[in-house]
Amino acid sequence: xxxxxxxxxxxxxxxxxxxxxxxANKDASAGATSSEARAETKWDTCGxxxxxxxxxxxxxxxxxxxxxxxxxxxxxxxFKDAPIDVGALVxxxxxxxxxxxxxxxxxxxxxxxxxxxxxxxxxxxxxxxxALLNKKAGDSYSFRxxxxxxxxxxx
Numbered sequence: 001x002x003x004x005x006x007x008x009x010x011x012x013x014x015x016x017x018x019x020x021x022x023x024a025n026k027d028a029s030a031g032a033t034s035s036e037a038r039a040e041t042k043w044d045t046c047g048x049x050x051x052x053x054x055x056x057x058x059x060x061x062x063x064x065x066x067x068x069x070x071x072x073x074x075x076x077x078x079f080k081d082a083p084i085d086v087g088a089l090v091x092x093x094x095x096x097x098x099x100x101x102x103x104x105x106x107x108x109x110x111x112x113x114x115x116x117x118x119x120x121x122x123x124x125x126x127x128x129x130x131a132l133l134n135k136k137a138g139d140s141y142s143f144r145x146x147x148x149x150x151x152x153x154x155x
Contacts, residue, residue, distance in 0.1 A: 001115055003076040003089055003155075006102055009112050010121060014068050021064060025057035067106035074105070079154045083134040086124060090132055092141075094149030103129055 031050040076087035084090055090101045100119045108123035122129040131143035135151050142148035 001089065001100075001117065001119075003087070003102070006089070006112065006114055006119055007071065007074070007076070009114055010102075010104075010107050010110060011068065011071055013110055013112065014064060014071065014107060018061065018064055018068060021057055021061040025054055025061060028054035028057055070106050071104070081136075082154075083136055084132045084151070084154055085134070088132075089119075089155050091152040091154075092132075092149045093152055094147070098152065099149075101128060101132065103132065 028050055031047075031054075034047075034050075074087070076089075079085070079088045084103065086103055086105055088103045090103065092099050092101065100117055101122050102119050104121055104123060106123065107121045108126055108129070110121040112119045112121070122132075124130060124133055127143040131141040132151065135141055135154075137151050137153050139151045140148060141151065
């Protein structure tokens, strides 16, 4: 499995999320400025709440756009005989199940299906990401009380 394929799939997913956030922001902004949102009493906060929602969507959009920009510029290095770090595609055995994690600076929590396998994007700040940092194939790792696994391969 090529990391470039994973990166392209992840970028497409994040760009779709950007479009959804932009549409949600547009709807919330329209709701905040609509004549129907004008307060009829001092307790009527519909317009104010819509403006808060629009601001939240705008902040999420800005953060996600920065992640997309960062991912576009990212080139994953090879990890042959090197400890796990950002850019590593790691196969682990955890709870009797083989799993693939792709350690990136952004996009954490995104699950992708590539070549019939599920790949979970994690960040160094995540519990799994922090546990895997600096490990090599054959090493064991653990995080949270009682959760452990073994690194099968790193590329």
